[in-house]
Amino acid sequence: MAFNRRKFMIKNASWMLILLLLLIWEIICVGLNVPEYLFPAPSAVWSAGIARWEPIMMHAWQTFFTTLVGFAIAVVVGVVLGVAVGTYPIVYKALYPLLVGFNSIPKVAFVPVLVVWFGIGTVPAILTAFLISFFPVLVNVAAGLATLEPELEDVLRSLGASKLDILRKVGLPRALPYFFASLKVAITLAFVGSVISETVASNMGIGYLMMAASSSMDMALVFAGLIVIGVMGVVMYELFAWMEKRFTRWANRGVNAAAV
Template structure:
């Protein structure tokens, strides 16, 4: 039976994931790899089911922390992106500073945040924010910069102010860039929150993984990694669906091609 392209596209990621897991299991069983080095997927699943309650508690905390940091990153990043993209002077003044700031490893900020705010949720939220706001800034600014000067001249000749051009033309034109940045930023936010939880928290998936690794409980460590991966994929897919629904007009040529 020949599958339709739509069904085939939906099954492809699931089949590839299943293939990877089967190969992983076969390698662990075939070479008798010890669980403290590389646990098999079946063992990871078993440990995950046995400790499903604690894992879900830590995962829920990590998810809430990530979403809070991500929300702040979107708000600040969109505002800075509008300022950078709509004003050449602000671009020249602010962009080098933003690039330099983004070049600093965010793990270096965690000890500073611990000194300022103590161990707990706040450093994780701020780390998620610090690591994820830059893609939003860059993409919003890039979207606004695609507005042709000739179009701006025509709109001004018709009586539109600079604010009118920004709100009615610039922002809609930057929506595809904005939603593309959200898909990148949400995955980075998970990296930031988990990274902070490993060194500056007593709750969360990062803390759970560090506690498990200290006792060589590698199946639990990998269970935590799987949970983070699943949450990242789900959030990415949510924003991908929003992107297709809200900015489908920008991709109708691609959709037609498929």
């Protein structure tokens, strides 16, 4: 019985923590009589979400679409550049410092430029999601390829394997855990990029909805939008976590293995 209780606690720890936080949040707001326009209680956020379900879903699908498109582009570009950086030292020396410098620039600074180039709407949101999320993919893929032991490469070359054979049959499979780890980070950043652009230069999306709601002091709707973004991020994160376990089962260790 004790073992089953422990297993139940491990599997449901996140849900129990969420319920506890919601309960504390509700007690604070109701007990201290906090005005709804400052900090709405979870019950008020729930009511706002139910009352405005259709517009929330319309804007949520727009954000989801722009995020996935930008994320898909980021994955393709990140993998290609990551393979080049992790495989060829000359590409690493030439390109990596530029990429680090580019990644250091706040991506919100690019939004006005993108608006001038492409106008207000979906394209700047897609590009912002791409710009903010491709770097983790690049770095992790490059790191996965760069950790291939030189001795193993020497043995494979002595057996007649070409550089492409080593990359395809050993390097890329070894980089899979790094790749899926980067996807879990990049998808959350992609949502951040989309919402940032929508708050600045869009007439659709959750970011736009929250800006419109905050201008009318409808904080319950703002928090409902935040929760929707969080839920979408968690769903996509869990999807990639499931894919990681499925395709890199041999690399799973520690806490994840113990919790199964």
